[in-house]
Structures are given as C-alpha cells and as structure tokens.
Amino acid sequence: MEIKRRSIAAVGVFVLLGGVVALGHWYETQRARARAQPLRATEKAVLVHVTNAGDRGPGTLREALFVVATATGPTSISIEVPKINLETPLPAFVNGHGVKLGGQASGGQASGVQIDAQALGAGPVLDISGPNTSIDGIVISNCTGAAILVRAVRFRLSASTIDSCDVAVEVAENASDTLLERNHFIKDRLGVRFGAAGHNSAVANNEFTKNKDAGIWAVRGAPDSHDDVIGIHDNRFTDDGIGIVAGNISVLVERNDFINARAADVHLVGAGAVIRANRINGGASMGIVAENARGAIIDDNELVGLAAYGVMVRGSSNTLVKANRLHNCGYGLAFVLGDAHGASTAVGNTIIEPRFNGIDVIGDSPILRRNEVLRAHGLALHVEDFQIPSGKKVQSQPFLEDNNFGTGPVGGSSATVAVQAAPH
Numbered sequence: 001m002e003i004k005r006r007s008i009a010a011v012g013v014f015v016l017l018g019g020v021v022a023l024g025h026w027y028e029t030q031r032a033r034a035r036a037q038p039l040r041a042t043e044k045a046v047l048v049h050v051t052n053a054g055d056r057g058p059g060t061l062r063e064a065l066f067v068v069a070t071a072t073g074p075t076s077i078s079i080e081v082p083k084i085n086l087e088t089p090l091p092a093f094v095n096g097h098g099v100k101l102g103g104q105a106s107g108g109q110a111s112g113v114q115i116d117a118q119a120l121g122a123g124p125v126l127d128i129s130g131p132n133t134s135i136d137g138i139v140i141s142n143c144t145g146a147a148i149l150v151r152a153v154r155f156r157l158s159a160s161t162i163d164s165c166d167v168a169v170e171v172a173e174n175a176s177d178t179l180l181e182r183n184h185f186i187k188d189r190l191g192v193r194f195g196a197a198g199h200n201s202a203v204a205n206n207e208f209t210k211n212k213d214a215g216i217w218a219v220r221g222a223p224d225s226h227d228d229v230i231g232i233h234d235n236r237f238t239d240d241g242i243g244i245v246a247g248n249i250s251v252l253v254e255r256n257d258f259i260n261a262r263a264a265d266v267h268l269v270g271a272g273a274v275i276r277a278n279r280i281n282g283g284a285s286m287g288i289v290a291e292n293a294r295g296a297i298i299d300d301n302e303l304v305g306l307a308a309y310g311v312m313v314r315g316s317s318n319t320l321v322k323a324n325r326l327h328n329c330g331y332g333l334a335f336v337l338g339d340a341h342g343a344s345t346a347v348g349n350t351i352i353e354p355r356f357n358g359i360d361v362i363g364d365s366p367i368l369r370r371n372e373v374l375r376a377h378g379l380a381l382h383v384e385d386f387q388i389p390s391g392k393k394v395q396s397q398p399f400l401e402d403n404n405f406g407t408g409p410v411g412g413s414s415a416t417v418a419v420q421a422a423p424h
Contacts (some may be wrong), residue, residue, distance in 0.1 A: 041252075046074075074132075075391070076102070080250075083116060092127035093129055100135075100207050102135070107310075113121065113138050118360050126149070129151055130152055136158050140165065151175055155178050155179070158179075158181050162183070162184070165188045169193070173196040177199060186211075190211065191217075192217070201228075203235060207238070207375065208234045215237045216244045230250065239261050243256075254278065255278065260283040267284070274296070275288055275297065282304070285308060291312070298311060311334070313333075317343075324350075325352075331360060332358040333358070335360070340362075344367070346366060347367075351373045353375045354373070361383045363370045366370070370403065376408040379408065379410060380406065383396045
C-alpha cells in the first residue's frame with residue numbers, strides 16, 4: 001500500500017513539473033511576441049493628413065508635427081488645404097527617422113499650398129532639427145524671421161516658393177548634406193544664408209528674384225577649417241541687390257545666370273571662391289567684385305552690358321582672372337591696391353568695346369598676360385599710382401606680357417607704361 005502511495009505521488013510530481021515546463025514555454029513565447037511587436041511597428045511608415053487650415057486642433061499642421069515627433073519610423077505629412085494661417089510658433093521637426101512634408105505638387109511647381117506667417121513674431125516658421133527631412137511643393141510667405149531654419153543633416157527643399165520673408169532658408173553651421181533645388185525665392189531680404197560650408201551641400205536650379213540684400217549670403221568671420229565647398233550652379237538671379245555674397249566660405253559658383261543686379265552680381269571677400277562659366281547681363285552695377293580676397297578664381301565667365309566694371313579686384317592677393325569675355329560694359333577689368341607680396345593675375349581675357357577703359361590698374365602691380373582689349377572708347381590700359389591721404393604714394397608697376405591692346409591708347413602716371421604695354 002505504501003508503495004502504491006509513493007507511485008501516485010511520483011506521478012503527481014511529474015505531472016506538476018510538466019505543467020511548470022509548459023507554463024514556462026508559454027511565458028517565453030508571449031514575451032518574445034511582445035518584444036517583436038515594436039520591431040514590426042518601427043518598419044511601418046506613418047502618413048498624416050493635414051485637413052484643418054486652423055492654427056491648432058485636430059487635423060492641423062501643428063497636430064501633425066506632434067504626431068510625427070513621436071513616431072518610431074519614417075513619416076510623411078500631406079497638406080490637403082489650400083492655405084494655413086499661423087498664429088503661434090510650430091513645434092520643430094525632430095523625428096530621427098525622417099519626415100517628408102508636401103503639398104499637392106503639379107508639374108514640378110509649387111502647388112499653391114500656402115503657409116502664411118504674417119501673424120508670427122520672430123523665429124523660424126519651420127524648424128528643421130531632425131535628420132532626413134524633405135519639403136516639397138509648398139509656399140511660405142510674410143515671415144518676419146526665417147521661413148526655414150536648417151540645423152540638422154540631410155535636408156532637402158524642392159519645388160517650393162518662399163516670398164517676402166526676412167530670410168527664406170537659414171542654414172546653420174552644424175547642418176550638412178543640404179540640397180535646395182527648383183525653388184523660387186522672391187522679395188526676401190536674403191534668399192539663402194549659410195553659416196558655414198556644410199559637407200555635400202548644393203543650391204541648384206533655383207530662381208532668385210528681387211531679393212533686397214542678396215540672393216545667397218554665405219559669410220563667416222574666419223575661413224572654414226575644412227575643405228567642404230557649397231556648390232551653387234544652374235540658378236537664375238534677377239533684379240537682386242547682390243546675386244551672391246561669399247565671404248570665407250568656400251563656394252563653387254558655376255553656370256548661373258545673373259540679370260540686372262543693383263549693386264553687384266557676385267561679391268567675394270576672404271578665401272575660398274571659384275566663379276566659373278557664369279553669364280552676367282546688364283544692370284547699373286559691377287559684375288564680379290573680389291574685395292580683400294585671397295586665392296579667388298574668376299574663370300570663363302561672360303559679362304555683357306554692365307554700367308560699371310565687369311571685374312573689380314580690390315585689396316586682394318593671388319586672385320586669378322582667366323579667360324573671361326566682356327563686351328559692351330562701362331569698364332573691363334580693374335586692379336586696385338592689391339597685396340604687393342601676392343600679385344593677382346589676369347590672363348587670356350577678352351574685352352570688346354568698353355565704353356571707357358579696358359583695364360585700369362590703380363596702386364597695384366598685377367601680372368597681365370595675353371589679354372586683348374579691342375575698340376576701347378577710352379584707354380585700352382590705364383595705370384595710375386595711388387596717393388594715400390597721409391602723403392605716401394602707392395606705385396603701380398604691372399608686369400605686362402603678350403597683351404593685345406589693338407589701336408587703343410595706353411596711358412597713366414608711369415612713363416614706362418606705354419613701352420611695357422606695347423603688344424608683342
């Protein structure tokens with residue numbers, strides 16, 4: 001009898017252990033499923049529709065930004081109302097997985113989905129603080145601060161219009177991989193402002209029109225400590241105060257059209273600029289100004305119908321002016337008060353029918369090689385010493401080699417200029 005009771009107890013213990021094992025297996029399975037569920041959620045993109053044009057509440061842009069801020073994967077915001085009137089600042093774009101904001105674009109142009117920021121005070125309309133953000137097909141207008149502040153990596157703005165703002169796009173020093181393409185910047189104070197040369201950044205195929213101070217402003221107090229270059233190419237600048245201002249930020253400006261700038265089409269200060277293969281047309285201004293520039297390259301540009309100088313190099317060193325074509329401008333080239341220890345050079349430029357002088361050299365000693373000045377209405381080459389108000393005179397002693405000044409007269413304060421300037 002005792003043996004039977006022991007057998008029954010053993011069977012009971014075995015059954016109990018089996019139940020414990022089964023319960024443990026079930027628990028681990030459920031736990032694994034619980035862990036797996038968020039992983040599947042992170043792979044799912046979130047689409048948020050903006051259907052309310054108000055400043056706040058369900059369906060508004062503000063609500064959409066709160067939703068995407070907490071999403072665990074990539075998100076998209078579709079604006080499906082024609083106009084949003086903002087009254088208070090929006091939350092920033094902070095999703096680390098990427099946000100796409102868009103209106104209903106048509107034919108590559110902004111759709112007319114408008115964000116009116118007239119009621120906002122200072123501060124950005126859209127604050128890009130998270131990486132991998134793109135904005136397409138919207139209009140932002142009437143902002144007293146920046147329309148878009150970029151302070152993250154991999155931002156893209158395309159097919160959009162920014163109108164009548166203080167700064168259309170403000171790109172902070174810590175931003176990189178910024179791409180601005182196929183946009184319109186109209187009647188802003190500054191179209192685009194860069195705080196530094198962010199890695200792999202470009203401004204391409206945009207239109208800048210009637211921006212008060214400049215279309216693009218890329219200026220910092222000291223040269224960049226790295227070799228990154230902002231590519232600015234295939235844009236059109238019309239009736240801006242200045243097309244591009246570049247100071248101590250490396251830029252490569254290529255294949256742009258500049259029309260009727262009020263002060264200058266391109267103004268360079270400091271180091272790091274290459275201006276190549278652009279077309280500059282008209283305006284009561286100078287074309288390209290290199291002021292206190294170091295190592296700038298001005299190459300293969302065409303300058304037509306400017307009222308003042310085509311290219312002015314002032315207070316600069318080691319600047320190369322090469323293979324540019326100038327015709328029907330007020331003046332051709334000017335070299336003024338350059339660095340005596342780093343002479344600038346003009347080589348292979350062609351200047352046709354300037355209304356006044358072809359090349360002016362004032363208090364400078366540049367190297368002039370193989371340039372042609374044809375049918376100058378004033379002097380083909382004009383060289384003058386510069387008299388400082390303190391009484392000291394800065395002599396002009398250009399080095400001249402194989403230039404062709406045609407039948408144009410050559411003159412200036414140096415008695416040797418005429419002999420040196422004779423074509424070879």
